[in-house]
Amino acid sequence: MNRESIQQAAHRLHKEIWDNQERLWPNRHLTPFQMLAPEVAAHILGLDYQLLPNLGSPLFGREGERFKAAGLMNRSIRRIAVSTEFPMNVIRFTGAHEVGHFVLHEDEVMHRDKPLDGSARGQSRPPKEREADYFAACFLIPARLLLDAFAAQFQMKGPFPFTDTTCYHLNPSDPWSLLNAERDSLDREISLARCARFNNRNLIPLSVQFGVSDIAMAIRIRELQLVRWP
Known part of the structure; x- marks a missing residue:
């Protein structure tokens, strides 16, 4: 099927x-x-x-x-x-x-x-x-609902750009781990799935909003191509 x-x-x-x-x-x-x-x-x-x-x-x-x-x-x-x-x-x-x-x-x-x-x-x-x-x-995790929640969460539409600034907001203690993440890893997607604070705003993580695990949400984020790669 x-x-x-x-x-x-x-x-x-x-x-x-x-x-x-x-x-x-x-x-x-x-x-x-x-x-x-x-x-x-x-x-x-x-x-x-x-x-x-x-x-x-x-x-x-x-x-x-x-x-x-x-x-x-x-x-x-x-x-x-x-x-x-x-x-x-x-x-x-x-x-x-x-x-x-x-x-x-x-x-x-x-x-x-x-x-x-x-x-x-x-x-x-x-x-x-x-x-x-x-x-x-x-x-x-319906596609349309996640796309809307993702846009509201990060105040942007389309794939999320991993830059020096956004990586710092997602992981202030080690932004380089996200900036240099391998494409076949789920590191970037997991960081978005579990993000509880971004751009000085406290957030309810997407995984919590949808009642799923961080990894389940990360895989769905990947399927919907919500991470921008160079």
Whole structure:
């Protein structure tokens, strides 16, 4: 499945949530950030979404790997379960990942996942796992919403320029590490994802605004080409 198809699947869920917001939250006005929750997506899809203290004993995965399950999708009973024993950004990304499996992979009846925060997206993973990861990123961090938040955060549109001045504002103790960062690293993107102060303004980091990990946000910033390179 190509990325455009996955983006469209996430966008259709966004539209369903937006069109049904008065029914979902009568007499309440939520921000888009508050609406972008995996449990809301599950509700729109008619799924039972459960948050449980844990999902049982550690399991054996590929090549004898042992892991504690953090997410479960059971198509036969239309249920998604997510363990609450992990940080909130892991709970949200794992939940969105399971929604992705339900939406994208109709041949999968039962699926379990280890804790996911989006940091494994650049690693070698089975195609269906990469697809569900990308769905989760598109659902939790919509392109348009991130572009608007990014422009408001740094008071500029388009790719962020890493100059002597901007690198100092992002990392006063070591601006050279950003100025000389390798293009294939995520150093610049991570600095933007977790930035809490810029140009003498206190900020809520983008990763916090969207409820995702710094690395998940950094990868999304890279995908949307929000770092300017010479």
